[in-house]
Amino acid sequence: MRPLLACIALVGCVAPAFGADYVVTQSGKAFSVAAVKAKVGDTISFRNEDPFVHNIFSLSDAQSFDLGTFAKGESRQVKLDKPGKIEVECAVHPEMRLVVEVAK
Amino acid sequence: MFDTGASTSTPWQRPAVAPAPADNHFTVARAELGRALFFDPRLSAKGSMSCASCHNPALGWSDGLPTAVGHNMKVLARSTPTIVNAAFNPLQMWDGRKGSLEEQALGPFGADEQNLPLEELERRVQSIAGYGPLFAEAYPGEPITRTTIAKAIASFERTVLSDGAPFDQWIAGDRDALSPAARRGFDLFVGKANCTACHQGFNFTDNGFHNIGVRDSGAPDPGRFAFKKVASMQGAFKTPTLRDIALTAPYMHNGCYETLEEVVEHYARGGEVKEHLSPNVRPLDLSAQEKSDLVEFMRSLTSAPRVVSVPALPR
Secondary structure, eight states: OOTTSEEEOOTTSSSTTOOOEEEEEEOSSSBSOSEEEEETTOEEEEEEOSSSOEEEEEEOSSOEEEEEEEOTTOEEEEEOOSOEEEEEEESSOTTOEEEEEEEO | OOOTTSGGGGGGSOOSSOOOOGGGOOOHHHHHHHHHHHTOTTSSTTSOOOHHHHSBGGGTTBOSSSSOBOGGGOBOSSOOOOOTTGGGOSSBSTTOOBOSHHHHHHTTTTSTTTOOOHHHHHHHHHHOTTHHHHHHHHSTTOOOSHHHHHHHHHHHHTTOOOOOOHHHHHHTTOTTSSOHHHHHHHHHHHTTTOGGGTSOTTTTOOSOEEOOOOOOSSSOOOBGGGTSOOGGGTTBEEOOOOTTGGGSOSBTTTTOBSSHHHHHHHHHTTOSOOTTOOTTOOOOOOOHHHHHHHHHHHHTTOOOOOOOOOOOOOO
8 A cells, every 4th residue: 555545543432433544635637546455434535636626436336426526625535334346436537546445 | 937848848748659559559551541441431321421521631630510410411419529639538439438549430330420330331341352452461360340440440540640739839949939829828728717627738638527517409418427427427528639629610519619719708607507517617707818818829729731641542
């Protein structure tokens, strides 16, 4: 995992169900990492650092979501609620791809 | 102010060679075969329509019409995109439904344009004796099939590239190549007018999809949404190149604007239809001078005049 991926461990918080939050940035029409390995209950925060909008989504069988369009400096978060492989894309920029492997 | 000829110029300079897939590396023989196929009207249902009927080099490799006219004069839903620099597009078509030039090349044959089933396309090409040696040279040992037909057409399209525009000369360091108005227009383009939110780099496209608030005359065109069921893709279309844009009116996916001035007015008012509108599009407080400067800049993207040869077709 490359250093741009920040993992903020929340273990020890009051709410025991909390997992880790992985921060994936979008810069230069690219995700900061190509792959993330996470667990059910973890979250991924997508932060846009480009001067134009992104629209992160997945239509994977394991989990589908649409975080909508968001501008520079904004973030959107998704909670990983099922195990499996999630292919994440940007609807605006189809060349942006990220694979999330979610373990139980 | 942008510094021409500096290292910052690089993103605005076209690569010398268009990329080609590993299974269809570029050769002159392939491109010349593709040129013949591209201009051959016999490869259509009535023997009257070639790729060049819509992608006419005399009209900026488009057709000058609001929307394309296909087989039996059927008026189609979308405008004909230029093929200039299409070789650099990761996805083809307004909605991006084709993943390569090779894949795209076959689309119009079996559809409303040439209206020729691909089996019949293969038979017709095979029946023209003069094509045999050209295929043998271009694709030795391979049969004449839709695959090699598509590869040849794609190879030809990889030769249709922008070149020698005043902007290119200016970006290479010739400070007199652009008028003061065009230089001001470029500053607006990359700054206040926010055009580079989508029209980025040497090909002036982010290869992305955006709803820019264009009004369709009939039912709204779903655009990219037909293939990507994401709300923001409703009415979203691929960002077209702005290379040779002065040669390819009318503009937008449905050809609703006849002039670049109308296009600039569209963006200045923040689009026409607000539903699903990209946040990149918002009202711009542009003066008449600034609008005029933007148009002048876009005109500077016109390639130097060139002669395009139409081949004598194989018999």
